[in-house]
Amino acid sequence: MPTHHSSSAALDNPMWHALNGPHRTLAHGAGAVRWYPNTIAPFIAIESKDARLDLNAALTEGFGEPAYFTGVLPRALTDGWRFISRSNVLQMLPARVEVPESRDDDIRVLGAVDRPRMLALTRIAFPDYFRERTAELGVYLGIFSGAELVAMAGERLALDGMQEISGVCTHPDHAGRGHARRLTCALMRRHIERGVDSFLHVSEGNVAARRLYESMGFVVRASLPLGKIVREAAF
DSSP: OOOOOSOHHHHHSHHHHHHTTTTTTTOEEETTEEEOOTTTOOEEEOSSTTOOOOHHHHHHTTOOSSEEEESOOOSSOOTTEEEEEEEEEEEEEESSSOOOOOOOTTEEEOOGGGHHHHHHHHHHHSTTTSOTTGGGGSOEEEEEETTEEEEEEEEEEEETTEEEEEEEEEOGGGTTSSHHHHHHHHHHHHHHHHTOEEEEEEETTOHHHHHHHHHTTEEEEEEEEEEEEEEGGGO
């Protein structure tokens, strides 16, 4: 079992600790709230559920909604705001150091020229989470069929000693060929070389993805709440 460098508190509230840690230079904030630029990721964070929010002040500082709280959700929102959805995501960590064997001869590091293809693929797989500048958060790898990007995976949240694997997706026409597994393994090998531990999040209802990661040695550490907020005026 690898030694996970980040504390349980950091893993329980990953957005907050990323924005106040390795991603602090990207963070925007107003009072008790921190968030990523809207072009990077739709995430907002607070240190504790009792934090006093002023989301209207955040709007004047460039905050864009809708946005998601993950891990720690506030007891109360600013007047004029509401949660429009609540769900849970499973946080998974590898239970062993060894990475399953897999070939990576056709895996490419994606660059700025690939951004339009990355956006097109993620709009099919999980619209809303991957943005124009999300790829600035880390290394993204891809598999192509000719000139078409058919699968990708990359790095999003960074905690002290840990790196999140995210954006794992495959075009439906190319599913079932092991692309997601090979891309995830390639990222895990990179993390071992860097001396950081991998972790990831998967929707609680995404049984197929959970089974894939479990087959690779990942185990569920926690189920974290996820809440999407908007202004009432948006309705």
